[in-house]
Amino acid sequence: MRRADREITDKKAIEEFIAKEKVIRIGFYDCGEIYIVPVNYGYSSDNGEYIFFFHGAKAGRKYELAKSIPYVGFEIDGEYSLIEADTGCGHSIKFQSLIGNGKLSIINDKDEKVSALNCIMMQATGSAEWNYESDILEKTAVFKLKVGKMTCKSK
Template sequence: MRRADRKVRGEEDIVKVLDSCKVCRLGMMDEGKIYIVPMNYGYVYEAGELVLYFHGAKEGKKLGLLKKNPTVGIELDKAYGLATGKTACQYSYYYASIIGNGSARLVTEPKEKSKALSVIMKQQTGKEFGELEDNPKLGQAVGIIRVDVEEFTCKRHCKENSVD
């Protein structure tokens, strides 16, 4: 990372960035080209290990690509606003982001699918939906992708004395 002064290191601060983002861009290989899909997500982050969950159709281009090559790239970001300056070169942007890569697989086990739906809903709404974990049938209609993030960096540029 070129700007080491912007690197976010602490797990608590990384969780703040994960919590503040709502969309993850999932990058896959498609016959030598990159195919990127923006998706809502949920996550589990424990002891430095990050797992992302996505839901969608049970078939389609995304799943076909992942079956051919499960290696993926991820990108999440949150924009805070324009950082102004006196000259054009002094302008910047306040943001937080996570960029990394990992391995994707389709989740088929009902309990894990239910857990994944719960963490996705918590991420997107801020609410706990315990009935998702208690009712595996709710996950039958959707496909769930799990990405085990193998490496990632978290970066932030914010105003001085900002909590974010």
């Protein structure tokens, strides 16, 4: 990180930020192109190791890339506020961001899939107890992103 003075290393502050936000952007490399897709997410953390979960269809570009090129980048941002000035170029914006990379896998085990979907629902709704119909579970791809490296900063 170029601006070490802006890096957030406090695990509690990072956890609070991740818990508060709702959208993670996943960046895939696809034959010379970068494909970025915003998705809602859930997560788990254990001793500073993070896993993000998101879902989608068992078809399409995201699904195929997850199967064939599972190494991805990701980004979460939020906590925006405008810093005003007397000139246009003097204005700035304050924000917080989390950037990293990791490896995706697709969850096939039914119990693990339900647990991951409950993490996603917890992030979105504040409740982690949900029932899922078997046919919907079968049609839904649930992705597990194990974080390899991640940094958090505030401006």
